Amino acid sequence: MHRITTVLGALALASTLALALPTSAATASVGNLFLNGVRFENPDGCITVPVPGVIDVANFTQSAVRVYSGTHCDGDVTREVPRGDRAFGVPGRSVEAGVPNTGDPGCDGSPWSDRPQLSGTP
Template identity: 45%
Template sequence: MRRITTAFGALAAAGMLALALPASAHAASGTLILNGVEHDNPSGCYPGDPRSLHVDNETDGPAYVMSSPNCTGSVVAVAAPGQDAVSEYGASVYIR
C-alpha cells in the first residue's frame, strides 16, 4: 500500500509541474514598442510616459494599456497583435 501511495504522489507532482511550467515560461513573441523604445519578446508590466502613450504591438499577443502605474487601474486601450494604440490616459502597459 505504501508503494502505491508513493507512486501516486510522484505522479500527481509530475502532473502539476507539467501544467505549471508552460504558463510561467510563456512570453509574447515579437517586439513591443512603447513611445519609440523597443522591447523584444516582452512579458509583464512596462511603465508609461507622463505624456501620451503610443503602443506599437508587433507581437503575437494583445497589449493592455492601463490607467495607473504598475499595471493597476482599468484598461483604457488594447493594442491587438499587429496594431497600435495611442492613449492620453495610459500610465503603464501589460503584455503576457
C-alpha cells in the same frame, strides 16, 4: 507500500509544476512592442512605463496589448491595441503584453480582416 510512494511522488511533482507555472493570463508575445520609442522584444506580462502620462504604442507582436491607468496593469483599461496596430497619445502608466487576439485585424471573422497589417519598425 510501492503504490503509496508512487502516489506521493506524483502529488509532489504536480504541486511543484503548479507553483512553477506563471499565474498571469498574459503569455509571452512574439515580436516587437514599442512604447514611446523604446523596443521590447518578445514582451511578457506587465510593463510599467517609467514616465507616466501618455504612451505611444506600436504593436508588432502576435498578440494584442492593453494600456492601464495603474502602474502594475491595474486600474482602468484605457486602450487595447490590436496586433499590427499603433496608437498615439494613450493615457496610461503600464502595458500588458500577450493579450489574446479577439476581433483584431487579421483574425478570422474580424470586421477588419481585409485591412493590411503593419510591419517593420515605427
